[in-house]
Amino acid sequence: MTPRTFLVHGLLAGLFAGIAAFLVAHALGEPPLETAISLEQEHSHESGHEHENGVTVSRENQSTWGLATGTLAIGAALGGLVGLAAAVALGRLGRIRATQSTALVALVGFVAVALVPFLKYPATPPAVGDPDTIGHRTALYFSFLGLSVLAAIAAVVLAARLLPRLGTYRTVLAAAGGYLVVMVLAAELMPTVDEVGSFPASTLWEFRRSSITTLASLWAVLGVALVGLVGRTQEKLAVENARRELAASL
Amino acid sequence: MAIATPAAPTVDVPAIPLRQLLPWLAFTALLGLLVIFFVSADQGAISIPAGNAIHEWVHDGRHLLGYPCH
Numbered sequence: 001m002t003p004r005t006f007l008v009h010g011l012l013a014g015l016f017a018g019i020a021a022f023l024v025a026h027a028l029g030e031p032p033l034e035t036a037i038s039l040e041q042e043h044s045h046e047s048g049h050e051h052e053n054g055v056t057v058s059r060e061n062q063s064t065w066g067l068a069t070g071t072l073a074i075g076a077a078l079g080g081l082v083g084l085a086a087a088v089a090l091g092r093l094g095r096i097r098a099t100q101s102t103a104l105v106a107l108v109g110f111v112a113v114a115l116v117p118f119l120k121y122p123a124t125p126p127a128v129g130d131p132d133t134i135g136h137r138t139a140l141y142f143s144f145l146g147l148s149v150l151a152a153i154a155a156v157v158l159a160a161r162l163l164p165r166l167g168t169y170r171t172v173l174a175a176a177g178g179y180l181v182v183m184v185l186a187a188e189l190m191p192t193v194d195e196v197g198s199f200p201a202s203t204l205w206e207f208r209r210s211s212i213t214t215l216a217s218l219w220a221v222l223g224v225a226l227v228g229l230v231g232r233t234q235e236k237l238a239v240e241n242a243r244r245e246l247a248a249s250l
Numbered sequence: 251m252a253i254a255t256p257a258a259p260t261v262d263v264p265a266i267p268l269r270q271l272l273p274w275l276a277f278t279a280l281l282g283l284l285v286i287f288f289v290s291a292d293q294g295a296i297s298i299p300a301g302n303a304i305h306e307w308v309h310d311g312r313h314l315l316g317y318p319c320h
Contacts, residue, residue, distance in 0.1 A: 003266060003274040021315075029314040054302040062310050070289045070311020077282040077289075084275050091265030098263055114316070123316035137318040138295035211314050218315075 001098065005233055006087035007080055013225035014079015018072035021218035025071060028210035030063050035203050036125035043127060071218070079222055082109050086226065093156070094163045099231040106223030112152035112179075114215040117145045120187045123211035128199050137193055147186055155179040290317040 037059070057066060086102040093101045121141045129137065159175035166174065196204060290312060292298060293305035305312075305320075312319045 001266070003271050007274060007278060025311070025314040030310070033310060033313060055306050057303075057306040057309070062306070066307045067310040067314070070308040070315065073285050073289050073308075074311070074315055077285040080278045081282045084271070084278050087266055088268075088271055088275070091263040095262060101263075118316050121316075121318070123313060124319070125313060126319070129318070129320060131320050134318060134320055135295040138291055141318050142291070207313075211316050214314050215316060 001087070001090065001230075001233060001237065003084065003087050006083040006090075006230070008083075009226055009229040009233070010079045010081070010083015010086070011076055012079070013083070013222050013229060014076040015072065016075075016225045017079060017218045017222035018068075018075025020221040021071040021075060021214050022068045024217045025067055025210070025214040026063065028213055029207070030067075032203050032207035032210060033063070033125060034059075036127050036199075036207060039199070039203075040127035071214075075218060075222065078109075078113070078218070079226070082106055082222060083226060085109070086230065089156075093160055094168070098234045099227050102230045103223060103227045106219065106226060108152050108156060110216070110219035110223070112148045113145065114219055115212075116148045116183055117141065118212055118215065120144055120190070121193060122208050124195075125199075125204065125207040128197070128204065129195050133193075133195065140190060140193065144186065144190060148183060151179050151182045290315070294319060 082105060086098075086105045089101040089105050090098055091101075093104065096104075121137070121144060155175040155178050158178070159171050162171045162174060288304060289308050293300075293302050294312075295318075309319065
């Protein structure tokens with residue numbers, strides 16, 4: 001298998017993931033998002049704070065084509081990256097098959113890129129979040145995300161080294177534990193963002209639940225599709241090899 | 251069992267040499283991060299180009315994919 005195989009499979013799996021994320025986000029995420037926007041507008045009318053002049057995209061477009069652009073672009077980008085990460089992992093994580101190392105990469109990706117950052121800096125609907133602190137919040141979010149990705153990569157690289165000496169059980173325990181310790185410490189040390197104010201709790205909960213469901217479906221479809229595609233290629237190659245060996249033995 | 255199915259555990263999967271992987275990885279990372287930047291953060295904390303058209307267009311995706319928006 002070549003880097004090309006993995007990139008092509010990753011991009012394709014990412015496209016499926018983007019479609020799935022769009023469907024879930026549209027079905028589950030748009031209702032609380034609409035509620036939040038109507039609250040935001042009420043609020044901005046009261047305080048006289050209108051959206052700064054510039055381009056306005058209709059809600060109709062934002063919730064369909066705009067949302068699809070975002071999820072498809074992120075799906076394809078993550079798909080390509082996860083695909084190549086799986087190419088790096090191939091044959092380097094002990095004696096496991098291509099499908100197994102690929103599944104592991106997708107799982108680690110979901111935890112490090114989506115789940116853990118969400119737990120510290122969860123998604124916020126419109127009307128939550130002070131526009132003046134966007135710079136600070138963006139820096140915090142991406143620092144935490146970057147640290148999480150680096151810690152996860154370090155944990156996996158370390159695990160690959162420890163595996164021959166410690167065995168699977170202890171290696172997984174050490175790697176996962178090490179990642180957890182680093183991230184729990186970072187989460188404790190980094191500042192908390194709380195700009196919820198008087199935003200209704202039930203809408204916030206519904207929004208955040210839909211957001212993590214969107215991310216989970218994106219990563220689940222990405223992982224499952226990529227493992228399926230890699231498995232299919234692996235089987236084809238195995239059949240070809242067997243045929244070649246048979247031909248050579250004749 | 252191992253003989254009957256060709257897909258059964260091939261004990262040693264050959265790794266792709268890093269030299270061969272690196273250009274693919276570098277280019278994909280560059281392009282991927284650029285795409286992620288435009289969807290997740292552009293015209294929020296920093297704006298390239300100035301304005302709010304990209305922000306407005308991907309607004310819902312940015313909120314629902316968990317990125318800080320406004």
